[in-house]
Amino acid sequence: MISIRPPKSQLTNICISLLLGLSLCWWLPSSVPNNPPRYLQPGLDWQKISTSIPVLTFANPDTSITHQLYLLKDATNVPLMYYADILTPVCIDGVCKPVYLEMYWDLLGQYVGFGEYPNHPLTKYDHDLFTPEDYVKLQELLLDRNSILDRKNLDDLYDLRSVANEKIEYNGVEIDGISGATKTEIKSSIVSGALYSCHRLWNLAHGAASAKIRTHLSQIYTDTLAECFLRSEISTYRYYAVRQMEGSAFADFDPIFAVYQRGNPLVRKHILKKIPDSLFQLTRIHGPLYRTFPDLDGTSKTLLIDKLSLAPAAAPALAPHLVKMTKNQLKTYLKHLQISPKQDGNFLK
DSSP: OOEEOOOOHHHHHHHHHHHHHHHTTTOOOOSSOOSOOSEEOTTOOGGGOOEEEEEEEEEOTTSSOEEEEEEEEOTTSOEEEEEEEEEEEEEETTEEEEEEEEEEEOTTSOEEEEEEOTTSOOBOGGGOBOOHHHHHHHHHHHHOTTOTTTTOOGGGGBOTTSOOSEEEEETTEEEEEEESOBOHHHHTTSOTTOHHHHHHHHHHHHSHHHHHHHHHHHHHOOHHHHHHHHTOSOHHHHHHHHHHOOGGGGGSHHHHHHHHHHSOHHHHHHHHHHSOHHHHTSHHHHHHHHHTGGGSOHHHHHHHHHGGGTOGGGTGGGGGGGGGSOHHHHHHHHHHHHHSOOOOOGGGO
16 A cells, blocks of 8 residues: 655645635635534434533644534533534645544544535545545544554654655655655554545544533533433443542432442442442442342452442342352351341341
């Protein structure tokens, strides 16, 4: 595969100035998305968008462009997601051309999808249009927060030892337009022929916008949004909601138990550690938790066994599950069983 050598900084600045001068004659960023997203993560509903509020700005890496970030809300004024109407230069063949995208982030600052202007499809080297497979590849790349593109400059992505095999003239100056192959470890992660676009868009998706949104969440986090997070299909929302909860908030246990059942070991650990002792002693709270014991991860089992002093009636009911315990868990459990008052264990049935 051949790759485009990034233009010199002076040429890049000229390109960006020309690009913005021409593009902004007709293009102005929109405060409301105009195009249904080509991709959007499950749990987010684009059709619920009712209002849009400008809240933040963020810089475009490697350019002097600043983008406006909008908070999108539904008809009841509940925040849904963030959005930015992106115009960014991508330099190919020694000259720059614009890329137009509508980019989305969730309320935790995670990139979640993009929309495309029908009259401005994405293109690759030599102006070839993105194929359907290319769009899928791009979305996979942008969703990967641990991409190999992270913390890499464009120079890190090329085999700079290669000799340019084609010269391109720009404003009467001959420059290196095409260099040798993209580095092998990069190839499988990007859209072939669109390395510069992939690099620029990934940094937009995971850079300053994402960081600013994470900081902004505390300013919009209300009781209403906390309840939405707790009941959301998005696991990171549920985890965030649990982490913010304290004390008496655990009294409404049904939605919390639903998160507990659907959560990963880290979510269950937070729930078990944060339930106040006074609430954990209640059968309506500790009963459902101990019923899940056979299917839990090791850390959750250990936490439940350690909490038997708060719920001694649960100890005999764990007897059928001794084979599900580690050696240390069994030793701890037997100690609790020795000091617990005699119980029939029927309350768990």
